[in-house]
Amino acid sequence: MYFVDRSVAVIKPKAPFLAWLNAVPDNDMIELSLDALRADCTVILLPEFDEPEEAISHIDEMYDKLxxxxxxxxxxxxxxxxxxxxxxxxxxxxxVEVHSTLLDTVDADIMNSPVDVDED
Known part of the structure; x- marks a missing residue:
């Protein structure tokens, strides 16, 4: 097990996100609950930080992409x-839940690939 020189943030949808999902025209999904939507969320790696406010500032800088x-x-x-x-x-x-400690429990290199989201 290894300490990783990163922090993490969990991005959890709130009621307005759920309302948007359920209001999309021709939505053929079953109606979701907020609890179901928040059960499996996006987690992002952040730089290490001394204060939680630093992590929030970092998220503010990249909010559009998120x-x-x-x-x-x-x-x-x-x-x-x-x-x-x-x-x-x-x-x-x-x-957004920010956590300062990240442990890697896998004894193998991390594989990554870029996220492709067009920006205006």
Whole structure:
């Protein structure tokens, strides 16, 4: 087991995200509950930080990409996305849990690949 020189953040959808999902036209999904939506969330690696506020500032800098990732994981058609994707809207739509300790329990190299989300 190894300490990793990163922090983590868990991006958890809130009620406005759920309302958007359930209001998408021609939505053929079963109606989700907020608990179900928050049960399996996106986790991102962050730089190590001394204060939680530093992690929040880092998220503020990349909120647009995170917002896009969350929306595109449900619908790739940007015409279905909400018009207001401001920083304020991000924090209204998502809770963010920040954790300062990350342990790697796998004795193998981490494989990664870039996330492809178009930016305006």
């Amino acid at each position: 917002f896009r990732i969350e929306l595109s994981s449900w619908y790739e058609d940007e015409a279905l996305w909400p018009q207001d994707r401001s920083l304020k809207a991000f924090w209204e739509w998502f809770d």
